[in-house]
Amino acid sequence: DNELHLDALECLNELGGELRICNLQSVRDREEAHKANLRLKTKLCKLIFEWTKFSTGTCDEVLESLQPPSGLQSLIVWNYGGEKLPSWMSRPVHGSNIGSLLLDNLMELELNYCINCRSLPPLGQLHSLKFLALRNMEKVKCIGNEFYYDGSNQGEIEVFPALKTFTLRRMRNLKEWKATTAAIMFPCLEELLVSNCPLLESVPLTGQCLSLKKLRIEDCSKLSSIGNGLATSTLLEELTIVKCQNLCSIPNLNGFSSLRSVYVYDCSKLEIVPIAGICSSLEEFCIFECKELRKIGDGLSTSTSLKELKLSGCANLSSIPVMDGFSFLRNLDISNCRELVIVPISGRCSSLQKLHIFSCQNLSKIGDGLSTSTYLEELKLSYCPNLSSIPDLEGFCSLRILDIAICYNLEIVPIKGPCSSLEKLNIYRCQKLSKIGDGLSTPTCLKELKLSACPNLSSIPVMDGFSFLRNLDISNCRELEIVPIRGRCSSLQKLHISSCQKLSKIEDGLSTSTYLEELKLSDCPDLSSIPDLEGFSSLRVLDISICENLEIVPIGGQCTSLEKLHISLCQKLSKIGDGLSTSICLEELKLSDCPNLSSIPDLEGFSSLRILDISICENLEIVPMGGQCSSLEKLHISSCRKLSNIGDGLSTSIYLEELKLTDCPNLSSIPDLEGFSSLRILDISIYENLEIVPIGVQCSSLEKLHISSCRKLSKIGDGLSTSSCLEELKLNDCPNLISIPDLEGFSSLRILDISICENLEIVPIGGQCSSLKILHISSCRKLCKIGDGLSTCICLEEL
Template identity: 30%
Template sequence: MKEKIHLQDLTLSWIEEDVDESNVGYDEESLEALLPHGPLSNLQQLSLNRYGGVKIPSGISSLSNLVKLSLDECNKCQHLPPLDQFHSLKTLSLYKMNDLEYISERENNGEFSDSSFLPSLEQLTIEECRNLKGWWQRQRDSVEEFHNHSLPSFPHLSYLHIWECPKLISLLQEAASESKDSNMKVKIHLQDLKLSWIKEDVDESDVGYDEELLVALLPHGPPSNLQELCLIRYGGVKLPSAISLLSNLVKLSLDDCNKCQHLPPLDQFHSLKTLSLYKMNDLEYISERENNGEFSDSSFLPSLEQLTIGYCRNLKGWWQRQRDSVEEFHNHSLPSFPHLSILQIRICPKLISLPLFPYLEKLELHKCSLKPLEQTLRMEVINTATPKNLTSIAATSTSSSSSLAASSFIPLSKLKSMSIWNMEETLPKELMCNLISLQHLDIENCCGPLPLSRHLTALQNLRVVGSKEVDLTNDGDEMEWHGLQSLRKLNFSYLPNLATLPVGIQHLTSLQTLEIFNCPSLLAIPEWICNLNSLQTLQILDCPILSRRCEREAGEDWSKIAHIPHLLIDRWRTYSYDLELNQTF
């Protein structure tokens, strides 16, 4: 192996087993023998998995062309070679190195310049190194010594991921929280920052600990190039105001930050495209500013395309003193997300008001209020013409209604996919007339009449799942089914009280696939199924009565379905669908 100067990528993986302490040097000797040596080595990528040595052999330092180094589950390793000698290294990953306390055994004495310290490193990932304390072995912790020996910076680091390294994080906090010259604060090249805290009980007297740490770790600007920020299990009550300076932020994700009660003004992030808030139990309002009509639709989060809010059980609204009455709602109209295309709200039972989302293309609502959706559906038609255009239209006596229609937009008329799960409210049918582009509708564990409308002319896929109370037998719905001329696939699943198929289905001339799963009360196939000339596939699973009637040649309903090309009738196959499943999420 020592003569293989053309080797570029080397991955070595050891079998995980108990090693006799008396033979601890075995892996070190084998690695020394396997590594290509010498300045002529072209090795660019080195990955060691479950290496059992206490130290990495010094021969690795001769790999001057190394670009990527990955050490994975090297639990006994306590000593690494001087990494600052790898001037070409772009990616460094340290994962599950339980005995490693310091990355470098050299003391930081100010000898490093920002341009010479790992000058090519772009991506640094450190995960589950639970005893790692710092980069340097004798890193000074006091504020005075820290000022005298300032930390160098990674000159080109663009991605930093620190995950469950509790002792490393505490040292960074002690060293950096008091210093305006922290190396993290001048990392203008950092583009992606992900920080994860270990879940543990925090003393209330130390509640500001995580806040100080985050201030120390954030790159400050302008100019800051940070585009993605992800915080997991952050324990602070508020996010530091310095986040507002991240003017180029494109993605912000806050996950399991249960103590956080205050967010910075998000409307200042004009480049933000993706916002995710998940498991923030103490958060009641996203913004502390009152909505007083000062926002215009063009200036309010103008780039936001995707918004996910999940398991925020005490979240009430976007604004701290959001008005809820109809009169005040009209007097102080809500601003709209001008480019939001995906909205997901899950398990937020108190959330009753959001900015409007008229241009949405995908919507998921799971165990929350329908009020935000109703507010958007009740919007007036949006005038997309400029004042200049309106003047010219009014001045032209020949202007037609089509010209006016071209300058207007119906709220949610672009919506293509909608999923509604575990809802106690029923969506009024009259509000469905806007959904002229809806192609996929998924209704799960809901009650009340099925919200169909003859205006759903683009609907292609309808799925009704897991409800004991949804009403499918209302004869008045027959005309609503008649309007679904584009529907190609229809699925009824886990409907224990469904005794007959809705009569309106016979008008679905484009229906190609009909699926009926676990509907034990369904008694028979209707005579009108032969009217479905486009039907190609019929699946009946776990419907014991229906399956028996549809047995090939012998069943009472066989003659009604024999002409269908693809049949799957299986009364023995069982599914374990729990109607309460989604309520536990």
């Protein structure tokens, strides 16, 4: 402790258990350390020495003087800065027989961040040592005989006779680790963990590690060999090798009947995983990112206890051993193995739950034994362009997810018999797919069905009684003619159909899907009708586009939740069902390019409507805005050449922010814009018969006013004078306009652009137009005056 000196321990010889001494960099010299009398504290079991800062001054003398008692069982050292470790680590007990060391009772030793130590004492002579960890000893370059014994022994001896766990971590300069031939090494070793030793070239396992159960080697980029003695470690249970990019081979794993887990990752030069003989206990086998791997030993075929097999990023692996009788296999995941031709499932894989195969470009076959895997829950196949068929999926009563994508040559998805648990079926970009098995009609638990980019698919099985189906999405299936919804699809929430050019019918069972929330139909030019939407009280979004032959959008009553109605490019559309009038929660109504649409239902009491956008509806005569459209923010109408009336209800839309009217030549007037305090943008163009733009007072937020090609326009309402926030005023091709309201106090006005207003006589710029930057006036042949306020426009940039 910072408040105590080591001499406070001098008389505490009954101290027992664990003692941690921190801040040893504060100890002045060997005399102060010696006063701790640790060697006399025989009841101590565990000692922790800790320097909180690296120091090289007296730390070696201090540690030498902190000699522990001979009965110590655990010693941990942190941040020691000396170049060598203390002599008492290998010193014989005073007066004892030769070979009896001071630390002979030590069972655990950790040396952490001893960054200046260049060598290691003969720790192999510690007869009781079971756990040894060397971490961050960055100046140790070699582990040799001096690590095992001191050379005084004659004949063959055992080194580390009791050691069970040995950890080497972050020994960044360790290049050489030698075995010793004069001794038996690690006879009891169970776990060897080597990590972050980037210069280490070899792990010298001899044939004496007969007890080894766990071997983990990671981040040793220069490692080129593992000692052949590994082949005798037949009690091995876990083998993990990670990021050893220079490792070309590993010793044969022959008869490793206890091996449970093999995990190899990013060993880019490894060519073979040599599993041989009977590996009957293997449960997990994972190989990732081994680009040169060409072979997995046939012993894998004997691993009938295997539960998980994962292969990924093994670009040169062309085959794997046959999987027959793998009755415990639950997860098979293969990805990015482009040379793999066959997944050899031969049979009796009765516990298989997940089969995922991704990006195996040359894969042409999945073994027929898959048909016996009737407990399969997930089957995902993606980017296997050479796969032309998959085994029959008959009686797969546990299958929940079937996902197939980018399998260009696949012709049939062979769903047969009851797949009663199927919840998701997604098929994407299977160009040759022509059939989905009739067994699809049986999965009454189906929640999601997505079919996309299957241009040869002309039909799908009947969907009747799919009471759990929530999402049905079909796109780019150009040969599909019918969506066979027969009924009892009562949970359907989303129906999206797009780019199905031959689709002519959606069956009437859709009318029972009254919980539908979204209906989107796009680019189905042969579709002439859709089932009635009566009582669809949950429908929020209805979006229909590029359905050229559709004549009616049959909105019935009680569509009370409808928020968005978008219809575009439906050339034959002549009617929208009167039920739209009940959709008083509507927020967006967009109609575009429906040239045969002559009327729309009344919009009375649509208090939630925010956006109304109508364009290229050439036969539309009236926009029937009733009262109480109080939330309307944007009204855009363009290219409705027969439009003659906008309902007076517009006058109640005082929260309107944008009003854009374009190319409606029959429209001669618009409702008064009185009290429109939120209006920011007013844009009116190509209105040949419009005579007045009725801007009333309190349009105080107006920022942009654009008027063009209104040839009969003679007046702009005087309320413009109150729009002192105006930033842009553009008037173009209004030959009958004689005057405009005074622009007095328009301190925000930046752009004033007036052109082809032949009868305009005055541009009434008053004072305080101090922000004006651009003033353009052209082709105003009667203009005789520009207001004197121009003189105050000192920020003007263009005139």
